[in-house]
Amino acid sequence: MIQTSKMSMDRERVLRRKLHQLECHFTWALTKGDIDLPKVLNSLEEQLKLDFGKKEALGRGYCALAYVKFLQGFQEEALNNLMTSVKLYIEHHEEEFHKTLIVTYGNLAWANYHMKNYTECESYLQKLQTINERYATEASSVPEVLGEKGWTFLKFSHKYYERAKECFKKGLELEPEDSECNAGYAIALFRTEIEDFTMENSPTIKQLRRAIETNPDDDVLKVFLAMRLIRYKRYDEAEILVETALERSSDHPHVMRYAGKFFRIKGCVDRSIALLSKALEQSPNSSFIHHQLAFCYKIKKIQLLQEGNHHAKGSWVQQIRDQIIYHLEKAIVHAPCFITAMSDLALHYGERREISRAEELFQMTFQTAKEKNDDLYLVSFYYAEFQLHCKRRQALAIEHYMQCLKLNPSSPEGKRSYYSLKKIAEKRIxxxxxxxxxxxxxxxxxxxxxxNRQAIECYEKALSYVDNDEYLRNLCDLKMSIQ
Incomplete structure (x- = not known):
């Protein structure tokens, strides 16, 4: 009995060592706390519908879906999805030892190990060994594996965008003409490029153009390029790209949703709402589309308020606010950890004078942001707005504007916090x-x-009117820093 137990432990230890060397979702450090599982699940299920008939793309989709199901505790369902992935890959390539199966077989080995199906686990490890011997290269250097890894990072969390970029970049070094890696790299750059570039030296624009060359039928890429071009006031070229994409792919939900975002940025809010509403008919569970529609209605609300005569237009404003709240509520139903939508929704509850409901949602959002170590600056900004405009508590608003600015000064919310604080201070003076x-x-x-010198002058002036230990500490620290 003791001998059998020791043999079982040794077998498990050997398997574990081999499993950690694999390239698959289980070894890519995808932390459950970083992932909004319902949101990713909706996204993957939607992508499977879009990829209908494309066996290789479906194989990759079912493989990723299986990992999400495994994280949710649905092990049998995960196993079934992985077997579907294997079937699709084999049908497409007409062989069971093609390199595109590396990730799926890796996931199957891990899933069976966790389910204590050690014989099955060993059989998939053997299949992977056969593939490795056949291609005589490390799995981490196979372009198809790098592509699948990159797309996984892009889809699972914004925290993984930089890692996605590195995967696609490495894949392109191995195969510069690979259309999947070109598209993935373009989208990863689009989502991560924050430095100020001219249009001529923007890596994102350059890579989007390159990706469109290798993916001439990908109309989503054309809309991404258009959204980047309007940063540089290249409106004519941008609009041609979007109109071409819509003409060619008028029913593609991703083309419609990003075209909707393009027209919102351009200031054509009604057209944006029309496109996003059409996209929503095909993708009713999309938190992205609901959030974009809420954005559009916010613009309409602001325009109405800026026109004056608030009393006469009060019912219109309320109707629009109700639309905003409806879409934000839907967004967080389908993405329960969507911190921006949660914060904005809480603020709009406050505007509708549902103060206790707003406070409750804000506290829940703060807790979610702290647990995920993500977007705390966003919650601080919206809570400051709520305190200032809904509760008229300037002191708390100042505290949270400062918190936002300290956490992320370069973000739009950080910059807005800076100007709100400046406006408050100058008005009071x-x-x-x-x-x-x-x-x-x-x-x-x-x-x-x-x-620092201007800061010292301000703190000295502050201390001339009020005794405050914090101001004194700040002043001493500043003086030390410039000595």
Missing amino acids: RENTQDGEAYAILGFLHKEKGE
Whole structure:
């Protein structure tokens, strides 16, 4: 009995060592806490519908879907999806030892190991050994594996975008003409490029053009390129690209949703709503589309409020606010950890004077952001807006604007926090030239921008009007930093 137990443990240990050397979802450090599983599940299921008839793409989709199901605890369903993936790959390539099966066989080995089907696990490890011997290359250097890994990182979490970029880049070094890696690299750059480039030296624009060359039928890429071109006021070329994409792929939900986003950015809100509504008919569970529609209705609300005569238009504003809330609620049903949508929804509850409901959702959103270590600056910004505009509690608003600015000064919300704080401080100083706290806010803003001498002047002025240990500490730290 003891001998049998020891043999079982040894077998398990050997398997575990071999499994950790594989290239598959189980070894790619996909942390469950980083992934909004319902959102990824919806996205993958939608992609499977779009890929209908494309056996290789479906094989990759079912392989990724299986991993999500495994994370959700549906092990048998995961196993069935993996067997579907194997069947599709074999039908497409007409062989069971093609390199495109590396990831699926790896997932099958891991899934069977977790389910204690050790004999099955060993059989898949043997299949992988046969593939490795046949291609005489490490799995980590197979372009098809790098492509599948890159797409997985792109789909599973924004935290993995940089890793996706590295995978596609390595894949292109091995096969520069690979259309999948060219498309993936273009999208990864699109989602990560934050530096200021001219149109001529933008890596994203260059790679999108390259990807379209190798994927001339991919109309989604054309819309991505159009969205980047309008940054540089290349409206004519951008609009031609979008109209061409819509003409060629008028019923493609991804073309419609991104074209809808394009027209919103361009200022054509009604056309954006029309396209997004049409896309929603095909993809009713898309948190992205619901969020984009909420965005459009927010613009309409702001336009109405800016026109004045708020009392006469109050019912219109309320109707539009109700539309915003409807779409934000739908967005978080389909993506329960969608922090931006949760924060915006809480703010709109506040605008509708549902204060306790707003507070409850804000606290839940803060907790989600802390647990995921993600987007805390966003929640801080929206909560500051809520405190300032819905509850008229300026002190709390200042605290949370500062928190947002400290956490992510270069984000749109960080920049808006900066200008909100500046506006508050300057208004208070106009009303009372001896407002020490207002000068301290300006000191904080200078400090965050690295303008230490101006910050010192503001903190000294603040301390001349009010005794405050924190201001004094900040002043001492600043003086130490410039000595």
